[in-house]
Amino acid sequence: MRILIIEDNPDIVANLYGFLEPKGFVLDSVGNGYAALALLAEQTYDVIVLDVMLPGLSGIDVCRRLRSELHSTTPVLMLTARDTLEDKQAGFNAGADDYLVKPFSLVELELRINALHRRASGEHRHANILAVGPLSFNTDTYQVTRDGMPLALTKTGFVILRCLMRESPKLVPRDMLEQEVWGEDRPESDALRTHLHALRQVLDKPFAIPMLRTVPGLGYQLTEPNESV
Missing domain, CATH: 3.40.50.2300 (Response regulator)
Structure with a gap:
């Protein structure tokens, strides 16, 4: 060993x-x-x-x-x-x-x-594990936990979170997230905003400190709970 x-x-x-x-x-x-x-x-x-x-x-x-x-x-x-x-x-x-x-x-x-x-x-x-602070994502089993608590995400939520975790703590432009989810066949409506809202409800709402941050006009950022923007 x-x-x-x-x-x-x-x-x-x-x-x-x-x-x-x-x-x-x-x-x-x-x-x-x-x-x-x-x-x-x-x-x-x-x-x-x-x-x-x-x-x-x-x-x-x-x-x-x-x-x-x-x-x-x-x-x-x-x-x-x-x-x-x-x-x-x-x-x-x-x-x-x-x-x-x-x-x-x-x-x-x-x-x-x-x-x-x-x-x-x-x-x-x-196992293929992505981890950002207390957040862990097993991309083989699609099990996501924060502070040991399992998180139930939608299919699109998994895709968005995987991209944000892979790039963390870098800022992820909106175009990059849309490309990750829909490729070249992007919807005309602001569907990304809806999916990000749903992700926040699961990822951040039960916890004291949010991890998913919006940088107006630039994109989105996933940071550890003790990090400042």
Whole structure:
């Protein structure tokens, strides 16, 4: 099993190597978030062990960008000294699969790594996941969730959301959305506005902070709930 360790504490890294390598795990390690994303753009791993408190780019941001920009479904086990519910919620909302609080048992770490790998191998190896913050879209099964809550979309809603998520956080021009939905056979009426209204009712109305934004005269933008326009 190939594991990437993203951790800036050399003592923790040395302990992980000393414990896991003799058991047959193949390990790589980096000490900051930017190096991690650069490596993950080129290499694939079975599990990622990710520290939250990293220099430059936090583990939360690394995980979020791993899901939204690299579209990776690799299981992520977060390591952190913070153990409040809010901290755990932030990690899971960013796309983490499991959470282990420091100081931790190396035996427990191995058990969790193996469990994540089994789950990914059996259920998600072929999944094609788009993710923007707490929003996840499995384009193989057309399952969409926000904060773990399933969202029921129309066929056109799926098409619009897929385009917005694929381009997020970039602004998507109106013409691009119409092309995505109807191709060259675009309706004469303002049907797109109707479909976007219906999408908002499902995507944003049940939640405190909207993700779908209209930029008048320019287009539409899907952003993470904590991002400003």
